[in-house]
Amino acid sequence: MKTMNRQxxxxxxxxxxxxxxxxxxxALTLAALNENVNAFHPPASIVGGEAPVNTSIRxxxxxxxxxxxxxxxxxxxxxxxxxxxxxxxxxxxxxILPDLFRExxxxxxxxxxxxxxxxxxxxxLARHDENYMPPELADMAVHQxxxxx
Amino acid sequence: MGPLRTYFHKLGSPRWxxxxxxxxxxxxxxxxxxxxxxxxxxxxxxxxEDYQQGNSFxxxxxxxxxxxxxxxxxxxxxxxxxxxxVWRVKLADMFIAVVAPVGLAMAGMALATxxxxxxxxxxxxxxxxARTTSMLVLFFLLVGLVALRQAIxxxxxxxxxxxxxxxxxxxxxxxxxxxxxxxxxxxQPASFSFSSAPAMPPSMxxxxxxxxxxxxxxxxxxxxxxxxxxILHRERDAQWVRERLAAGGARP
Numbered sequence: 001m002k003t004m005n006r007q008x009x010x011x012x013x014x015x016x017x018x019x020x021x022x023x024x025x026x027a028l029t030l031a032a033l034n035e036n037v038n039a040f041h042p043p044a045s046i047v048g049g050e051a052p053v054n055t056s057i058r059x060x061x062x063x064x065x066x067x068x069x070x071x072x073x074x075x076x077x078x079x080x081x082x083x084x085x086x087x088x089x090x091x092x093x094x095x096i097l098p099d100l101f102r103e104x105x106x107x108x109x110x111x112x113x114x115x116x117x118x119x120x121x122x123x124x125l126a127r128h129d130e131n132y133m134p135p136e137l138a139d140m141a142v143h144q145x146x147x148x149x
Numbered sequence: 150m151g152p153l154r155t156y157f158h159k160l161g162s163p164r165w166x167x168x169x170x171x172x173x174x175x176x177x178x179x180x181x182x183x184x185x186x187x188x189x190x191x192x193x194x195x196x197x198e199d200y201q202q203g204n205s206f207x208x209x210x211x212x213x214x215x216x217x218x219x220x221x222x223x224x225x226x227x228x229x230x231x232x233x234x235v236w237r238v239k240l241a242d243m244f245i246a247v248v249a250p251v252g253l254a255m256a257g258m259a260l261a262t263x264x265x266x267x268x269x270x271x272x273x274x275x276x277x278x279a280r281t282t283s284m285l286v287l288f289f290l291l292v293g294l295v296a297l298r299q300a301i302x303x304x305x306x307x308x309x310x311x312x313x314x315x316x317x318x319x320x321x322x323x324x325x326x327x328x329x330x331x332x333x334x335x336x337q338p339a340s341f342s343f344s345s346a347p348a349m350p351p352s353m354x355x356x357x358x359x360x361x362x363x364x365x366x367x368x369x370x371x372x373x374x375x376x377x378x379x380i381l382h383r384e385r386d387a388q389w390v391r392e393r394l395a396a397g398g399a400r401p
Contacts, residue, residue, distance in 0.1 A: 008235055008236065009236060011235045012231075012235045014234075015230075015234050015235055015316060016214070017232050017375070018275065018313065018316055018317065019316055019320070021316070022316075022317040022320045025322045026320050026321075030324075037279050037331075037332045038187070038279075038281065038332045038333040038334075039276065039277070039278035039333055039334050039335050040333055040335075041331060060333060060335075062155055089392075097272075098269075098270075098271060098272030099269055099272075099273075100201060100202065100270055100272075101271075102201075104256075105201070107336050108271075108276075117205070122274075123273075123333060124272065125270055125271045125272045125273050125276065126270065126272055127271070127337070128201065128270050128271070128337050129337050130337045130338045130339060130340040131200050131210075131337075131340070131348045131349070131350045132202075132206060132340060132348060132349035132350075132353055133199065133200050133349060133350060133353075134197030134198065134200060134350065134352065134353070135197075135198065135199075135200040136197075137200070137350060138200035138201075139200075
């Protein structure tokens with residue numbers, strides 16, 4: 001192969017520098033934003049006191065099995081959000097839940113954390129995981145004791 | 150030079166590309182349209198529904214291929230940008246001009262189908278998380294690439310500016326890919342990876358593979374047709390184009 005001429009080498013170097021510069025800028029910006037890029041506070045951050053109190057924040061986690069309690073007369077609902085690793089907090093909400101809201105499924109709540117540690121949600125979004133399967137397969141998994149996450 | 154090397158050299162020259170790429174374009178079109186028809190019917194009518202999402206999961210057969218293709222096309226434009234800036238290959242500049250609107254359509258389709266899926270699944274049309282936001286950035290970069298060419302009258306300068314934007318913008322692609330791993334997002338992590346089995350059964354992922362290959366081929370056909378068109382337009386004063394047109398058409 002012929003050696004690259006000087007002009008092309010200079011242009012290649014300038015192009016490489018452009019790419020490295022852009023990558024460095026973006027990397028530094030994202031590093032500075034750090035945790036603010038996260039869409040929500042995980043349960044550990046809510047329980048551990050890292051999340052601010054009485055400010056509008058987003059929190060996430062899994063809806064604990066058997067924790068959902070619906071008001072018999074109104075739209076009020078309460079449930080516990082957990083990370084299955086010891087951190088969990090109660091959530092209170094008044095409104096219609098998304099179709100995919102289920103016990104054992106992921107959830108993302110927007111609202112305020114009270115000083116008492118209760119999350120007063122204004123909005124509840126369901127979080128879907130990466131697992132897809134037909135209903136029959138899901139039934140089989142439940143019967144075999146390996147419940148789908 | 151070996152015959153293969155000669156072939157690639159010819160592919161790099163607009164005049165030779167015009168003739169050599171025609172069968173490629175036809176092949177891509179046939180494969181693309183056939184696979185898309187098979188993939189859509191298979192995915193929409195025959196694949197089983199999801200145990201959680203029901204039928205709304207079927208949008209994956211449009212959402213994933215278009216999102217994947219939008220990112221792949223951007224990386225291809227980045228490579229073309231380097232080729233255009235360093236080696237001054239005219240075809241590489243034409244490639245960016247032709248691919249940008251295709252990529253824009255794909256990114257737009259990924260965002261639109263994502264919103265339509267998000268409403269019943271998440272409960273919201275749009276959520277600002279790292280995945281959705283970085284994908285929106287990709288969309289705006291593509292808008293920029295298309296707009297830049299319209300805004301700068303000099304073809305040469307427009308080409309340079311577009312090449313620079315194509316190169317710089319590629320930084321965003323790995324961010325889209327890894328956003329669901331680096332940060333907490335509402336968007337779920339990838340269901341497919343090279344290192345582990347797919348998080349769905351073959352009855353669900355096989356039509357998806359057909360749709361991905363189909364959309365790639367279809368885009369290939371669009372790009373080849375667009376490039377041939379662009380070549381004719383830019384070389385309209387060249388002798389060979391004039392001779393072809395005088396002889397009754399641009400076909401080889």
